[in-house]
Amino acid sequence: MIELWHCKDARSLRAxxxxxxxxxxxxxxxxxxxxRATSPAFLEVNPLGTVPFMRDGATEMTESCAIVHYLAVRYxxxxxxxxxDEAAFGDWLNWLYHADATLTFPQTLILRYGRFEPEDRRQPQVVEDYTQWFFSRLKLVNARLEGAEWLCAGRFTAADISVGYALFLGDILGLSAHYKPQxxxxxxRLMARDAFQRARARGTPLPV
Structure with missing residues (x-):
């Protein structure tokens, strides 16, 4: 049985x-x-105290995009x-990891220094700088979607889950008002999928 530790709307939503x-x-x-703060016993499961944490038999994983990659290939x-053997293989891998390394990274700084830190430790300039960073890093997504329904291979894939979560988190952060129409x-389209709605329904919302 696969086990997944999850907080609603966190990166574990990808998994x-x-x-x-x-x-x-x-x-x-x-x-x-x-x-790590609300469930101290979780540190005994995952010493990092982060989500997602997935266990599939002897396999244990902590990285959301890697988990999506693993599930897609294994199952x-x-x-x-x-x-x-598909022409889009490299493109698919690139989108899978572009999602976190390039898109979600600036969002974590926006969350931390704009929402999660105590008032006296918040950094409006950091929030502004990394908001602009995020939008500048959306250029590839915007360009790809000008002529395509999905990111690669002409179909919905795990890459859409990985990148879609970053766009969804931007929605939560109030950034989506500036998204390109496409x-x-x-x-x-992603949020209308039944599987997304079932996954999203679980848990208590992020305190943002």
């Missing part, structure tokens, strides 16, 4: 969404954010995964 898309049976451990070849439409 929950992938599990729902694949129709897999899993045991979901719901926690409030931040789990979703021909659906969420793009195989190495990017807003893409996010709406």
């Amino acid at each position: 929950t969404w992938a599990l729902e898309e694949l129709g897999l049976t899993y045991d979901l451990h719901l926690m409030e954010f931040p789990p 979703g070849m021909g659906t969420l995964a793009v195989g190495p 990017t807003r439409a893409y996010l709406d």
